[in-house]
Amino acid sequence: DQQVKQNSPSLSVQEGRISILNCDYTNSMFDYFLWYKKYPAEGPTFLISISSIKDKNEDGRFTVFLNKSAKHLSLHIVPSQPGDSAVYFCAASGGSNYKLTFGKGTLLTVNP
Amino acid sequence: EAQVTQNPRYLITVTGKKLTVTCSQNMNHEYMSWYRQDPGLGLRQIYYSMNVEVTDKGDVPEGYKVSRKEKRNFPLILESPSPNQTSLYFCASSPFSLALNEQFFGPGTRLTVL
Numbered sequence: 001d002q003q004v005k006q007n008s009p010s011l012s013v014q015e016g017r018i019s020i021l022n023c024d025y026t027n028s029m030f031d032y033f034l035w036y037k038k039y040p041a042e043g044p045t046f047l048i049s050i051s052s053i054k055d056k057n058e059d060g061r062f063t064v065f066l067n068k069s070a071k072h073l074s075l076h077i078v079p080s081q082p083g084d085s086a087v088y089f090c091a092a093s094g095g096s097n098y099k100l101t102f103g104k105g106t107l108l109t110v111n112p
Numbered sequence: 113e114a115q116v117t118q119n120p121r122y123l124i125t126v127t128g129k130k131l132t133v134t135c136s137q138n139m140n141h142e143y144m145s146w147y148r149q150d151p152g153l154g155l156r157q158i159y160y161s162m163n164v165e166v167t168d169k170g171d172v173p174e175g176y177k178v179s180r181k182e183k184r185n186f187p188l189i190l191e192s193p194s195p196n197q198t199s200l201y202f203c204a205s206s207p208f209s210l211a212l213n214e215q216f217f218g219p220g221t222r223l224t225v226l
Binding site: 034093 | 143145147152155156171212213215216218220
């Protein structure tokens, strides 16, 4: 049972435009959400996070939106740059443990 | 330099031959974790540890063991590897207060079990 879903395996965007990566979750116990970015042959790196008490968190070009009622979050990258081309993983945690559940990832390609 | 190191980076082995993948961090982090990454399945957590001698199962612990005898080290042990454990493995660490926030990942270990 996949509790964190990234339904788009890939996304292609033009440089300078907005990239929107989506993530859905099914476990209502999740209360903390994170995005990680991964380049080939490297480990993932933390990008941005959001707690369930918020509906938006911003860090430079990156903004994460959380819609609790829809169990949906999205990552917006504005403006997109070629260096943003990577796999983006959505992750979630919650409840009484410190497990982290990841989605399958979305490959973002930003074309010059 | 603050980092998480894993050894070996690449390993080809045969079914049933016990192996250990080491993970070490130099940031004095309490929280450490192991993940595996497989095509089409994303990252899945195997085991995690909140501190020395405290470990717990992630989503896919079957076939793996871990130990946390020292704060800096968190080895992953495959007692009897099987081909379905062929994967890319990542170790990660973070300060306990940020256990679910900024985890620092190692470079990965690519394991092939024949």
